Amino acid sequence: xRDRFAGFNPNYRLTTGxxxxxxxxxxxxxxxxxxxxxxxxxxxxxxGPVQVRGVANSELMPVVERAVKSVYRENVxxxxxxxxxxxxxxxxxxYVESPGLYSxxxxxSMLSYLDRAGGIDPQRGSYLDVRLVRQGAILENVNLYDFLxxxxxxxxxxxxxxxxxxxxxxxxxxxxxxxxNPRQIEFTRQRIALxxxxxxxxxxxxxxxxxxxxxxxxxxxSEYIPLSVADNTQLNPGDVVTLEADKSLATIIVQxxxxxxxxxxxxxxxxxxxxxxxxxxxPGPQSNLEAVQLFRKEVAERxxxxxNASLENLQMSVLTAPSATNEEASLRTQxxxxxxxxxxxARDIEPQGQVVLANAPDMNxxxxxDEDRIRVPSLSQLVTLYGEVMLPTAxxxxxxSGLKDYINQAGGLSRKADKSRxxxxxxxxxxxxxxxxxxxxxxxxxxIAPGDEIMVLPEVDFKTLQFTKDIVQILYxxxxxxxxxxxx
Numbered sequence: 001x002r003d004r005f006a007g008f009n010p011n012y013r014l015t016t017g018x019x020x021x022x023x024x025x026x027x028x029x030x031x032x033x034x035x036x037x038x039x040x041x042x043x044x045x046x047x048g049p050v051q052v053r054g055v056a057n058s059e060l061m062p063v064v065e066r067a068v069k070s071v072y073r074e075n076v077x078x079x080x081x082x083x084x085x086x087x088x089x090x091x092x093x094x095y096v097e098s099p100g101l102y103s104x105x106x107x108x109s110m111l112s113y114l115d116r117a118g119g120i121d122p123q124r125g126s127y128l129d130v131r132l133v134r135q136g137a138i139l140e141n142v143n144l145y146d147f148l149x150x151x152x153x154x155x156x157x158x159x160x161x162x163x164x165x166x167x168x169x170x171x172x173x174x175x176x177x178x179x180x181n182p183r184q185i186e187f188t189r190q191r192i193a194l195x196x197x198x199x200x201x202x203x204x205x206x207x208x209x210x211x212x213x214x215x216x217x218x219x220x221x222s223e224y225i226p227l228s229v230a231d232n233t234q235l236n237p238g239d240v241v242t243l244e245a246d247k248s249l250a251t252i253i254v255q256x257x258x259x260x261x262x263x264x265x266x267x268x269x270x271x272x273x274x275x276x277x278x279x280x281x282x283p284g285p286q287s288n289l290e291a292v293q294l295f296r297k298e299v300a301e302r303x304x305x306x307x308n309a310s311l312e313n314l315q316m317s318v319l320t321a322p323s324a325t326n327e328e329a330s331l332r333t334q335x336x337x338x339x340x341x342x343x344x345x346a347r348d349i350e351p352q353g354q355v356v357l358a359n360a361p362d363m364n365x366x367x368x369x370d371e372d373r374i375r376v377p378s379l380s381q382l383v384t385l386y387g388e389v390m391l392p393t394a395x396x397x398x399x400x401s402g403l404k405d406y407i408n409q410a411g412g413l414s415r416k417a418d419k420s421r422x423x424x425x426x427x428x429x430x431x432x433x434x435x436x437x438x439x440x441x442x443x444x445x446x447x448i449a450p451g452d453e454i455m456v457l458p459e460v461d462f463k464t465l466q467f468t469k470d471i472v473q474i475l476y477x478x479x480x481x482x483x484x485x486x487x488x
Contacts, residue, residue: 011155012107016040016212017086020052020060024068027075030480033083047071057082088158092117094166095125106158106462110142113164120144120166128186129167132156149181149200173235175199177242178207194233197241203227207243214239252370259287259378275364277374286378290449291427293354294366295373300353303481307351310477314470318343339471340488346474351481358430377427379453385410387456387485388417397450403434406454416487418459421472423479427451431480455479458487 016036022044024030034042040053042064050067052060085107093099097118104113110132114120120127128147132140139162140154147153173192174184180202181241189199194210207227214221215238225233227243235241239307254266256276261282268277276292284288318336322330355362383406386392390411398405403422407413419436424446426432434446448454457475460468478484 009054012057012061012082012085014057014060014082015086015106015157015159016053018082018106019084020064021081021083022064023079024330025075026077027072036086043471044068051434055211084159088160088162090158091161091163091266092166093163095121096166098119099352104158104369108158109141109153110156110158110164111147111153113158116167117164126167126169126171126186128170128188131165131167132158133163133165134159134161143300145185145200171237173237174240175201175243176240177211177244178204179243180204184344190233190440191236193231194235194241194381195230197235198230201241201243203243203418207246209244209246211242211244213242214237252368252372254368255371256281256376257373258293258376259284260376272368273364274366274368274374277368281376283376288379288427288451290375291377292357292363292425293375293377293429294357295353295375296355297353297371298369299355300351303351303353303477307346307349307474307481310474311333311346314339314474315343317470342471342474346478346486349482349484352483353481354429356429358426358428378449380427382450382456383448383452385454385456387454387479388414388458389456390414397448401447401448403446403454406438406448407436407456408439413456417456421457421459421475423457423476424448425453425455425480425483453483455483455485457485 014036018036020034020036020042022030022034022042028046030045034044036042036053037049039049039051041049041051043049044064044067047068048071050064052063055063059081061078061080065078068076068078085105087103089101089103089104090113091101092113097115097120102113102116104116104209110130114130119408120130127144129141130144131138132142135163140156142154169186171187171190172184173193175197176182179198181200185197185200194212210223210225210227210230212223212225212231212233212235214223214236221304223233231470248270250270251267252270252272254268256266256277263283266277266280275290278289278292318339321332321336323332348386350459355366357366360366381397382394383397384394385406390413393410395406395409401409403424413419413436420437424432424434424435426449434445438443457479460471460475475486478486
């Protein structure tokens with residue numbers, strides 16, 4: 001089935017085989033499709049042949065209307081529109097994925113035929129040398145970079161037997177880093193100025209320097225130059241160009257969250273301390289400046305790396321665990337399914353990257369980094385419990401209550417709770433590990449302060465699970481780094 005011509009191209013010029021939809025009403029009635037004959041005419045009943053070959057689509061209606069009204073001067077209305085363009089067969093060859101003969105319409109662009117042939121071979125074909133050949137002569141030489149970068153392409157009507165030839169790839173330089181077009185770019189010249197090449201690669205505003213790896217010689221050489229001297233540098237085929245931002249920070253941006261008044265972002269001089277920032281913020285009546293929290297991007301990334309490494313080790317152990325008998329193999333399969341589900345859940349955890357300020361000799365002297373997040377918590381009278389307790393909840397702090405008292409008020413431990421693994425996390429990021437003995441008696445001296453979080457971790461069955469140590473480590477990592485208690 002042929003694609004129908006949409007008729008929206010006003011510059012298309014009619015040719016033999018095109019179909020025109022014509023409707024006459026008034027003094028004469030006619031409706032039908034007329035084909036442009038080999039002489040370039042359409043034949044209108046009771047009017048005769050009308051020459052339309054070579055007429056632009058935008059001029060079709062006036063040409064037909066003049067011909068009709070030369071016979072019917074009054075009381076005739078005319079509507080004419082290009083209905084279908086001529087079907088043609090075009091050869092596509094050269095460095096394309098699937099050379100061959102392809103059918104389409106004379107109104108189709110060269111791009112549509114290249115697409116039918118599977119596109120240009122990215123490793124061998126040229127985007128600079130695409131030729132349209134008609135009867136042995138080159139009718140058009142197309143540079144597809146004009147289309148890729150600027151949206152410009154010649155509008156040529158194709159004819160039966162035309163050939164599109166994609167030439168071999170020419171001189172290539174690879175661009176990466178801080179550029180809008182990180183790809184291999186082809187050039188006609190063997191040597192090209194770096195400044196000219198960058199007009200195609202389009203450096204980002206943040207780029208300041210250029211790293212050039214020279215690969216055209218026996219030994220690989222590298223050059224590192226400021227972007228400002230690009231006019232004086234020549235590129236050779238095979239060079240790899242990477243744009244970088246090599247500049248020292250003069251200022252940093254710090255995000256401020258939580259209980260405070262005023263701005264949420266502060267631009268600080270490079271080298272500013274936490275104390276410098278705290279002097280600028282406007283606290284509210286509920287601001288707890290004694291428990292200021294610092295979250296750092298690089299700490300979060302490191303925590304994520306460590307968690308992922310633990311998960312990878314656990315997954316490898318699960319998938320390679322040996323079994324001595326069929327019964328053991330069946331148990332190991334069930335165990336593996338449960339552990340792999342646990343690993344999938346753990347991969348979704350995003351650490352907070354909190355820097356523990358509790359043990360700093362002088363919290364105010366801590367040097368801030370770009371993209372740090374500072375959170376000022378509210379003065380709280382609550383103690384939060386979650387994890388393996390019967391009723392995860394928040395309770396009012398009581399000076400006379402200890403760890404076991406808060407757990408009892410939360411309904412006690414759940415059936416899966418591990419009494420020997422309880423994490424108490426303070427707002428300043430400090431962590432204490434506690435355990436409970438028989439009848440929930442605390443065997444660890446932990447003072448519970450307002451704002452603390454009590455996280456009861458699940459018990460890992462040492463008798464059935466082969467990978468207890470790894471799982472326990474991940475449970476601790478997720479609780480400490482992200483404040484999340486994973487369930488098995």
